[in-house]
Amino acid sequence: MIETQDSKKKALLVIPIEDINDSKLRIDELSSLVKTMGLEVLSAIVFKIREFNSATMLGKGQLEELKDNILYFECDCVIFDTSLSPRVLRNLENELDICVIDREEVILQIFADRAQTKEAKLQVALARSEYSLPRLRRRWEDLSQQRGGVRGSKGSGERQLELDKRSLSEKIVALKRELEEVKKIRKTQRKSREKKDAYSFALVGYTNAGKSSLLNLLTNANTLVEDKFFATLDPTTRQFKLKNRIDVTLTDTVGFVSNLPHHLISAFSSTLEEAKYADTLIIVIDLANPDCERCQETTLEVLASLGAGDNDKIIVFNKIDNIANDIAYQRLKVSYPNHIEISVKERKNIDLLLDEMYKRVLETKKRSTIYLPPEDGKALSEIYRKYTVLSCTYENDNLKVEYLT
Numbered sequence: 001m002i003e004t005q006d007s008k009k010k011a012l013l014v015i016p017i018e019d020i021n022d023s024k025l026r027i028d029e030l031s032s033l034v035k036t037m038g039l040e041v042l043s044a045i046v047f048k049i050r051e052f053n054s055a056t057m058l059g060k061g062q063l064e065e066l067k068d069n070i071l072y073f074e075c076d077c078v079i080f081d082t083s084l085s086p087r088v089l090r091n092l093e094n095e096l097d098i099c100v101i102d103r104e105e106v107i108l109q110i111f112a113d114r115a116q117t118k119e120a121k122l123q124v125a126l127a128r129s130e131y132s133l134p135r136l137r138r139r140w141e142d143l144s145q146q147r148g149g150v151r152g153s154k155g156s157g158e159r160q161l162e163l164d165k166r167s168l169s170e171k172i173v174a175l176k177r178e179l180e181e182v183k184k185i186r187k188t189q190r191k192s193r194e195k196k197d198a199y200s201f202a203l204v205g206y207t208n209a210g211k212s213s214l215l216n217l218l219t220n221a222n223t224l225v226e227d228k229f230f231a232t233l234d235p236t237t238r239q240f241k242l243k244n245r246i247d248v249t250l251t252d253t254v255g256f257v258s259n260l261p262h263h264l265i266s267a268f269s270s271t272l273e274e275a276k277y278a279d280t281l282i283i284v285i286d287l288a289n290p291d292c293e294r295c296q297e298t299t300l301e302v303l304a305s306l307g308a309g310d311n312d313k314i315i316v317f318n319k320i321d322n323i324a325n326d327i328a329y330q331r332l333k334v335s336y337p338n339h340i341e342i343s344v345k346e347r348k349n350i351d352l353l354l355d356e357m358y359k360r361v362l363e364t365k366k367r368s369t370i371y372l373p374p375e376d377g378k379a380l381s382e383i384y385r386k387y388t389v390l391s392c393t394y395e396n397d398n399l400k401v402e403y404l405t
């Protein structure tokens with residue numbers, strides 16, 4: 001992993017593509033990610049991959065072009081908008097004589113910078129260790145090069161490499177064990193929430209869509225809102241009274257991104273699982289993102305991979321105050337005829353969303369009615385304690401109580 005604290009390192013982006021049409025959007029997204037990581041983006045080069053070169057990904061001519069650009073821009077590193085196998089990464093570094101970083105490492109670095117709680121830190125540590133294990137050799141080769149290739153140093157280097165691999169493997173086992181413990185605690189917390197009979201909603205969607213802003217608006221929670229990717233790494237759950245009547249929980253989740261590294265998905269499984277157990281998912285689509293359709297596809301893919309693809313869903317289009325791509329917006333409207341359009345920033349249509357949430361709760365919960373003599377305060381307080389009371393009125397000298405079970 002690279003250090004970003006000291007000075008702003010300068011990066012050149014490499015976008016390997018199959019379809020020339022989406023190159024601009026990919027440059028924009030990788031630039032945002034790399035800036036979030038704390039690097040300066042000098043330029044981006046798009047390479048059309050016609051035939052995948054299994055050794056270096058890029059062809060000979062493309063490598064030469066890249067070398068010229070590295071010299072011209074005097075950058076510190078090259079960042080590829082794709083995952084590179086340890087072998088390809090090593091070959092590229094040897095060929096280009098510069099630090100090469102792949103998309104996976106960028107996302108891991110951002111997650112590492114953002115992790116606040118013990119659970120998030122453990123999850124990032126696990127993902128980073130799993131990512132590093134097959135790449136340890138790279139570090140050792142760098143080191144022996146720095147030493148000027150001292151004769152006889154290779155043997156000790158190899159031994160050290162074996163030791164490092166073993167200790168990293170042990171660390172991975174220990175981290176997994178610790179995470180299992182945290183997972184158990186999370187499960188218990190979820191169970192206790194379920195016991196309280198509160199209907200649960202989870203906000204999901206691409207990173208930067210406005211999930212935390214929406215949670216804050218609905219519940220007055222102080223969740224970190226930033227115009228940066230992955231502001232939220234820990235799921236925050238808040239309880240609030242929907243329409244001042246029904247207790248519900250609302251969980252904010254970590255944002256999704258395309259090509260979310262496999263290591264992160266498995267390491268963050270307990271966090272991501274929060275979505276799986278929600279009664280209804282509120283999928284937030286960011287209309288200010290010109291690539292909102294692809295983002296939505298990614299969101300659906302990640303949900304399916306978590307086993308939450310068939311959960312009940314409410315589709316919310318956010319940021320209607322700032323629509324970036326009208327064609328995409330029109331198409332999304334056709335795909336989701338029952339969507340709700342809101343602007344968290346301008347507090348537009350929030351009532352429509354609350355109405356829809358209320359409707360979903362009523363649809364799944366059984367509505368019961370009971371008539372009680374007015375003097376039976378004990379029975380009435382028991383109902384209030386156990387259930388969500390929708391209304392309590394007088395009817396023919398009795399109390400008519402409507403509640404959800």
Ligand SMILES: Nc1nc2c(ncn2[C@@H]2O[C@H](COP(=O)(O)OP(=O)(O)OP(=O)(O)O)[C@@H](O)[C@H]2O)c(=O)[nH]1
Binds near residue numbers: 224320322346
């Ligand atoms: N124009 C506009 N901006 C909004 C709206 N809602 C949220 N934003 C902005 O969008 C940015 C991202 O908001 P967040 O709430 O942090 O997004 P998130 O989905 O929680 O992001 P992650 O935690 O990274 O997944 C912030 O700068 C918000 O101020 C909106 O309705 N309109």
Ligand SMILES: [Mg+2]
Binds near residue numbers: 212213232252253
């Ligand atoms: Mg957030």
